[in-house]
Amino acid sequence: MSRETKTSRRPLVLTSIIMAMFMSAIEGTIVATAMPNIVGDLGGFSLYSWVFSGYLLMNALTILIYGKLADLFGRKPVIIFGIIIFLIGSLLAGLSSSMKMLILFRFIQGIGAGAIQPIATTIVGDIYTVQERSKIQGYLSSVWGISAIIGPALGGVFVQYFNWAWVFWMNLPLGVLAIIGISAFFHENLEKTSHKVDYKGSALLFIALSSLMIVFIEGGTAWGWTSLPVILLIALFLVCFIVFIFQEKRTEEPIVPLSIWKKPLIAVANSVNLTTGVIMIGLSSFLPAYVQVVMGEPAIVAGFTLTTMSIGWPIASTITGRLILKMGYRPLAIIGGVSLIIGGCFFLFLSPSKGPVWAGIGSFFIGIGMGMTTTVFIISIQNSVEWKVRGVATASNMFMRQMGNTVGAALLGGILNKRLQTFIENKGAENRLSVNSANAVLSGGTNQFSHQALELLKQGLTLALHTVYIGVFVFAVISLILILVMPKQSIKNLPNSENNKTS
Incomplete structure (x- = not known):
């Protein structure tokens, strides 16, 4: 049944969702700067990594469920x-009196x-045509780049001049403004129909993914890969995931419609996002250690x-948005894949003598590749599915x-x-070194080692980190191979009145 609806004020809606995205994105970088002060106040250094892992874990586990709920209820x-919910967590985090x-x-x-x-990215897909959407996605990508640049500096300002709690409380005004903007200016024309929420599927997916993610986070560190907890969690994942697949096949409104994964374009896009996620975390996690310790x-x-x-x-995301209608999905994705290879080569041949500028150039090419591929995939996916499954x-x-990232x-x-x-077993046994000895080198506590032992540790870290960059290059190659099998697909532009259910 058609009915008259208000018109969404798109610039104000876009501003609101950019504020929300910035608030979420900056949490990944701003907290890291404040962590030494937080640990100093709260203690619990042994739980340090879970401050980051807990946030990323719940973020990853709920993405698919929210995507489906947005398709069902708007x-x-x-x-x-x-x-x-994010603002409640931010308010309480700033009031914490212990690490737990x-x-x-x-x-x-x-x-x-x-x-x-x-959901912010899905809203853009709803209220903008494909011509407009390709440009807007560049703005959304800029949010992540800006947050990564200013997050550490802003965290330092809060810690030095205010209190570490403001690292979390700064989200409150941004979130409130975003809610007001979305509530007032974004309007959806939804048909009022009853929906059956797939609670069983949601629970099974949550348990399965929780088990797998905890294995990735704790495996090899807190638990050995063949330890009982890891084996039990993997078994729980397999059982729940198999039951989840059967549940999704027989339910009327599955939480994750398996049909979308059968589309070649989506299958390729999602596979490449997995491999590029490995590349991104490989640089973010290990490049600073190489530059500081080895160089x-x-x-x-x-x-x-x-x-x-x-x-x-x-930069790449914005340029891609402007070229995608002229060149199509596949050529731009291939250029992005080649850029990943070029960046991977810089790290493959990285050495202490080449210096940080060489590493910075390699990172820039990786950024170009990430910006091009992610923009192409989001636009192509949103343009290849109907409104009712665009969210998921x-x-x-x-x-x-x-x-x-997690893998x-x-x-x-x-x-x-x-x-x-x-390396240590072969050359460092006589110096009583171990893998944990690297912690002291990374933290600057080198007084406990002789000059010979310190040099051995640095050599070992250089070799080990180079092996990591071989892995980064391999995943760049895999990404390009996957992109090359991406199907050729014309760019369609369905009218908003029919495709988007928004006004």
């Missing part, structure tokens, strides 16, 4: 719900954040080598990048530890 209520409380509230933040990025440069120089990736990403299709693509951290971290351990 984008507006789901993104507002997510922002509210902070981790709990970071979990709550993550639950809210899972709705923000995918002997200060932290600010190490930060520069990552900042170039954050600069290349939005968009969310599936972003979920695969999160999975790539990459575990896989590349395992490669690093194994290579360093082998």
Whole structure:
């Protein structure tokens, strides 16, 4: 039944969702700067990593569920719900009196954040035509680049002049403004129909993914890969995931429609997002260690080598948005894949003598590749599915990048530890060194080592980190191979009145 609706004020809606996305994106970088002060106040250093892992875990676990809920009940209520939950978590995180409380509230933040990025991107797909959407996606990508650049500096300002709690409380005014803007200016023309929420599927998916993500986070560190907890969690994942597949096949409105994964374009896009997620975490996690320890440069120089990736990403995304209607999806995706290979080559041949500028150039090319591929995939996916599955299709693509980050951290971290351990066993036994000895080198506590032992550790880290960059290059090659099998597909532009259910 048609009915008259208000018209969405698109510039104000876009401003509102950009504020929400910035709030969510900056949490990944601003907290890192404040963590030494947080640990100093709250203690609990052994739980340090869970402040980050807890947030990312809940973010990844809820993305797919929110995407489906947005398809069932509309984008507006789901993104507002997510922002509210995120703000509650932010408020409570700033009031934490122990590390365990902070981790709990970071979990709550993550639950809210899972709705923000995918639904914000889906709203853009709803209210803009494909010609406009290709340009707007460049603006959204810029949000992540800007947050990565200013996040650490802003965190430092809050810690030095105010209190670490403001790292979390700064979200409150941004979130409130975003809610007001979305509520007032975004209007959806939804048909009032009853929906059956797939609660069983949601629960099974949540348990399965939780088990797998915890294995990736804790495996090889807190637990050995063949330990009982890891084996039990993998078994739980397999059982729940198999039952989940059967549940999705027989339910009327599955939480993850398996049909979208049968589309070649979406299958390729999601697979590439998984492999590029590994590349991204490989640089973000291990490049600063190489620049500081192996090259002997200060932290600010190490930060520069990552900042170039954050600069290349939005530039490439914006250019891609302007060219996509002229060149099509596949050629631009291939150019992005080649850029990943070029960046991978810079790291493959990285050595201490080449210096941080070489590493910065490599990061820039990786950023170009990430910006081009992610923009192409989001636009192509949103343009290839109907409104009723656009939310979950968009969310599936972003979920695969999160999975790539998690898998990459575990896989590349395992490669690093194994290579360093082998080196130490072969050359460092007489100096009583171990893999954990690298902690002292990374933190600057080198007084406990002799000059010979210190040199051995640096040699071992150089070799181990180079092995990680071989892995990064391999995943860049895999990404390009996957892109080359991407199907040729024409760019369609369905009218908003029929395709988007928004006015």
